[in-house]
Amino acid sequence: MNVRRVLVILCSLYVPCARSQSVSVNVATDREIGLIDDHFVGITFDSSMLPISANWFGFDFSSHKVQTLAKGMSPCYLRIGGTPGDFMTFDPTGSGGGSANSTYTGAMWDDLNYFLKTVGWDLVFGLNVLKRKDGQWDPTNAMELINYTNTRNYTIPGFELGNEPACFPQPFNNSVSGAQLGRDFVHLRDILKSTPGFNSTMVIGPDVTAVFGHKLTFLKNFFEGEGRKPLDRITFHQYYGFEGIASLGTFIDPEVMDRLIISINTVRNITTPADPNTPLWLGETSSFSGGGAPGLSDRYVAGFLWLDKLGIAARMGLKGVLRQSFYGGNYSLVEMNTFDPYPDYWLTLLYKRLIGYKVLSVQTNSTNSFRVYAHCARQESLYNYKPGTVVIYIVNVNNYTTAVTFPQFRTNMDVFWFSPEFQDLTSRNVTLNGKRLDYINYTIPEMPPERAYGGSLQIPATTFGFVVFPDAGVDVCSQD
Incomplete structure (x- = not known):
């Protein structure tokens, strides 16, 4: 399913999405501000x-x-x-x-x-x-x-x-x-x-x-x-x-x-x-x-x-x-006795797979309730992102949708977006791009991104996730 359709569906299930705001996200790409x-x-x-x-x-x-x-x-x-x-x-x-x-x-x-x-x-x-x-x-x-x-x-x-x-x-x-x-x-x-x-x-x-x-x-x-x-x-x-x-x-x-x-x-x-x-x-x-x-x-x-x-x-x-x-x-x-993963397990797993060592500075025109962070993407992971890739993660606690643009990166975007099952913030289960995550048949499920284009997204109310720019070509993310 196309990521725009996923996000539109998610937004339509949130009544507060009738209100919206627009946010522009810019990443300082001349140097990293820290290392993990x-x-x-x-x-x-x-x-x-x-x-x-x-x-x-x-x-x-x-x-x-x-x-x-x-x-x-x-x-x-x-x-x-x-x-x-x-x-x-x-x-x-x-x-x-x-x-x-x-x-x-x-x-x-x-x-x-x-x-x-x-x-x-x-x-x-x-x-x-x-x-x-x-x-x-x-x-x-x-x-x-x-x-x-x-x-x-x-x-x-x-x-x-x-x-x-x-x-x-x-x-x-x-x-x-x-x-x-x-x-x-x-x-x-x-x-x-x-x-x-x-x-x-x-x-x-x-x-x-x-x-x-x-x-x-x-x-x-x-x-x-x-x-x-x-x-x-x-x-x-x-x-x-x-x-x-x-x-x-x-x-x-x-x-x-x-x-x-x-x-x-x-x-x-x-x-x-x-x-x-x-x-x-x-x-x-x-x-x-x-x-x-x-x-x-x-x-x-x-x-x-x-x-x-x-x-x-x-x-x-x-x-x-x-x-x-x-x-x-x-x-x-993970849950006691059953060992079933809780939502934060899946979030932590994806963080470790996506987030690279170099921390980048971010500037936005958003309020404090739309929170944005950026890193160079991790390269030695199953996603095999190439040098120069940037990953941004967003925590949107607004009760309305946000139109976010990335003026520097009008390229392909890999979107990994979490939402609660049944659109209830207290859901025991979590979905990634609309698909519920479960440990089944002795395996961790594939966690593929949805592909989007053009440097803009509609971010649903009270959700969070990651946006990767594989073609960003940022020099600081290409250097060891």
């Missing part, structure tokens, strides 16, 4: 999955479906962290699975690392910082894990130390200061440097969240002290609020989207003077915390916040965005 890499979008497991009855909340490492869906995210980092991680102990000789007292075993570690190797994920693992002695982090149990890992020849690309340290639960809530945590990180760095097989393992942190009030003070104390020295990646966590305040409207509210900009600037104001060259990551992030908002964080409407977050993060120079979570909670990418 193929690990830019990562995923997470919550630490609570490790010790629960040895079954990882039902996540089946051996499932062909799980492995196929996981490979779709590769390459990426898998971060295993969270509050339960600061109550866990590694038992290398334990048989079977973990226990209710938060013990995880060598056998579980083996299962995890075999899975990682199978699907092509790289592990970032959160160590327990609340194992302490004389006011300092006690690395004894961490060394057991490191030594066990060495004997199995596993590779651990990164370690974290503690999760959301300014928010430790009772009785540990005020037990570690920002300055002391910085010294603990230095200790971890020294251990890794002196341990064969781990001297190139990244030290990642401090994983602060909701940076205001005492949490802001904690972060300042961390970077004013020793914390500025040992880090290979600086991480913070970001959500748009707790799930209890979420509503359908918050997922399509530009002011809510812009909270991320405020958070990034707040963290940068502290970290850049102390450590200007270390890359900044969103080390854990999603729509709303507390497991996500049921019936919203796992529905089509969640894609607005997610795609906009990826656009803002790349434009503002972040080097990693780790999605909470791949499995578990209302904000996961």
Whole structure:
């Protein structure tokens, strides 16, 4: 079906499309404004999955479906962290699975690392910082894990130390200061440097969240002290609020989207003077915390916040965005037990297939509710786009259609446009160019574009998607 017909049909099903606006999109093609890499979008497991009855909340490492869906995210980092991680102990000789007292075993570690190797994920693992002695982090149990890992020849690309340290639960809530945590990180760095097989393992942190009030003070104390020295990646966590305040409207509210900009600037104001060259990551992030908002964080409407977050993060120079979570909670990418992909899985998959490393600047005459981002297109993907190709992605939270023109690129366009099944923003399923996406017969479906021409499109109300210009011939996208 011709893409113009698809978009017209979509618009006709939206009553608010009677109103419209016109937007012109121009991309600055003289230089890139930033760079990301193929690990830019990562995923997470919550630490609570490790010790629960040895079954990882039902996540089946051996499932062909799980492995196929996981490979779709590769390459990426898998971060295993969270509050339960600061109550866990590694038992290398334990048989079977973990226990209710938060013990995880060598056998579980083996299962995890075999899975990682199978699907092509790289592990970032959160160590327990609340194992302490004389006011300092006690690395004894961490060394057991490191030594066990060495004997199995596993590779651990990164370690974290503690999760959301300014928010430790009772009785540990005020037990570690920002300055002391910085010294603990230095200790971890020294251990890794002196341990064969781990001297190139990244030290990642401090994983602060909701940076205001005492949490802001904690972060300042961390970077004013020793914390500025040992880090290979600086991480913070970001959500748009707790799930209890979420509503359908918050997922399509530009002011809510812009909270991320405020958070990034707040963290940068502290970290850049102390450590200007270390890359900044969103080390854990999603729509709303507390497991996500049921019936919203796992529905089509969640894609607005997610795609906009990826656009803002790349434009503002972040080097990693780790999605909470791949499995578990209302904000996961795949459903528990059935492993069926949620809408954000398909969106993430297509992002990783289309979006290249160079970030481009965009100018538009639109309002803040029509949000546009641009990159050079990824070339080493199944779409085989040639050098010089540009990809633009659009988040349209207007409740009316938008006529968008691309004056520079009056050429062929490949359009990948998402819409909700049954035109309901809370749809469990999503369509791409009018065709529902499903995992069927052990395979990820083909996700072909619709071809359009002439440099203009009608963008339906409250939708999002990607437009690729294979014949753009942009020099900066032709250079290595």
